Amino acid sequence: MGRRTRLNIILNFIPLKSGGGLQVGLDFLSQIPRYGRMHNWTLFATEGTPFADVKDARGITVKLIGRRLAQRLLFEYITCREELEKARADVVYTQFGPHWPAAKVKNVVGCAYSNLFYPEIPFWSGLRFYEKAYRTFLDYMRLKRLMVADAIIFESETLAKRAVEMMRLPKHKVFCVKPSPSSIVGPGVYHEETEHRCRKIPEGFRVLLLANYHKNKNIELLPGVAKILRDEFGERDIVFVITLSPSLRQTRNILKLSEELGIKDRIYNIGPVPPQGCSEVYRACDAVILPSRLESFSNNIAEAWIMKKPLLISDLDWARDLCGDGALYFRYKDVRDIAKKLFHLKYDSNLRNRLINGGRKSLEGYPTSKERFLQYLKIIEKTCDS
Numbered sequence: 001m002g003r004r005t006r007l008n009i010i011l012n013f014i015p016l017k018s019g020g021g022l023q024v025g026l027d028f029l030s031q032i033p034r035y036g037r038m039h040n041w042t043l044f045a046t047e048g049t050p051f052a053d054v055k056d057a058r059g060i061t062v063k064l065i066g067r068r069l070a071q072r073l074l075f076e077y078i079t080c081r082e083e084l085e086k087a088r089a090d091v092v093y094t095q096f097g098p099h100w101p102a103a104k105v106k107n108v109v110g111c112a113y114s115n116l117f118y119p120e121i122p123f124w125s126g127l128r129f130y131e132k133a134y135r136t137f138l139d140y141m142r143l144k145r146l147m148v149a150d151a152i153i154f155e156s157e158t159l160a161k162r163a164v165e166m167m168r169l170p171k172h173k174v175f176c177v178k179p180s181p182s183s184i185v186g187p188g189v190y191h192e193e194t195e196h197r198c199r200k201i202p203e204g205f206r207v208l209l210l211a212n213y214h215k216n217k218n219i220e221l222l223p224g225v226a227k228i229l230r231d232e233f234g235e236r237d238i239v240f241v242i243t244l245s246p247s248l249r250q251t252r253n254i255l256k257l258s259e260e261l262g263i264k265d266r267i268y269n270i271g272p273v274p275p276q277g278c279s280e281v282y283r284a285c286d287a288v289i290l291p292s293r294l295e296s297f298s299n300n301i302a303e304a305w306i307m308k309k310p311l312l313i314s315d316l317d318w319a320r321d322l323c324g325d326g327a328l329y330f331r332y333k334d335v336r337d338i339a340k341k342l343f344h345l346k347y348d349s350n351l352r353n354r355l356i357n358g359g360r361k362s363l364e365g366y367p368t369s370k371e372r373f374l375q376y377l378k379i380i381e382k383t384c385d386s
Helices: 019-035 069-087 129-148 157-165 192-198 221-233 249-260 275-284 299-306 317-326 335-347 349-363 369-385
Strands: 008-012 040-046 060-065 091-094 106-110 151-154 174-176 205-209 238-242 267-269 287-290 311-314 328-330
Touching: 008 069, 019 040, 019 275, 019 299, 019 369, 040 069, 060 069, 091 369, 106 129, 106 369, 151 157, 151 369, 157 174, 157 317, 192 275, 205 275, 221 238, 221 249, 221 267, 221 335, 238 335, 249 267, 275 299, 287 299, 287 335, 299 311, 299 317, 299 349, 311 317, 311 335, 317 349, 328 335, 335 349
Parallel strands: 008 040, 008 091, 040 060, 091 106, 106 151, 151 174, 205 238, 205 287, 238 267, 287 311, 311 328
Antiparallel strands: none
């Protein structure tokens, strides 16, 4: 039997509250009025996020869930059934995160839990016992939910392959849609409020780490790198720009360490940046750094390329697989090697141009926002056909 012409598609964007996932979700919604009007769309998102500003006039019905964990769990395990019945839902598409256990319809899930598919990497090492146990339990539950989804979408071929070969996910359920630079980040995108904030960044060779706090990002390395640049290379002009919430304990610890090391003027926290303002921060900086332990894909990569900024990244298999010639690699968590690579990058214009050109060429292998949306949509439609 052929698929109905018009589907009732439910979007589960409740887990998306900040960071790269939020940008991907906003970009997805921006494509619906142009390329998705053949279907009915209902968006479920969390109160207080930018999704609350999405208007029904775009062809999307918007429903918001409270921010408290109890409200979310009640919805996901019980009350979503009533909403799905009202919408006569054919499928729930979860951009990133676990799908709703009570959703007894087709479930298509985008997966960015890269650590689930790299069991050889002790991803949660360094955490206190109870924190490690909690994270390990969450990973178990996430994998358990993935196993019962009708379709799972990864952002890299490597992760998709690992999911099938190592975790035994059924091959017919596994898909790969490569990421693309968000349509809200680019050389022609401007945001006045963020541009004013960027004027306060100290002068110098500015290196951006655009991310919310997560232990995986290794933001704590930056003060040590700045100290080595000063003490061993005599370099006092490189400024690290970070985008952390000032209220976080980890942010205060990083800034305190910077002060103790005598390099507090080399670490500048501009604070969280709205998705619409990311272009301004890239524009204000000279290079982008990503010292992560593991990423399924990071918006920082494609955004650095599209904003024509040289990218430095951990020298690990996943990074080389994603970036190719579009990045300068440093030994993982080696602050001296990071400092050395940054020093050379600052003074070698040929190296900077080579990385920018490598990023441009790498970007050619990734889809546009339109192409990515249509690939997602094709998988959703195919899943409903099966």
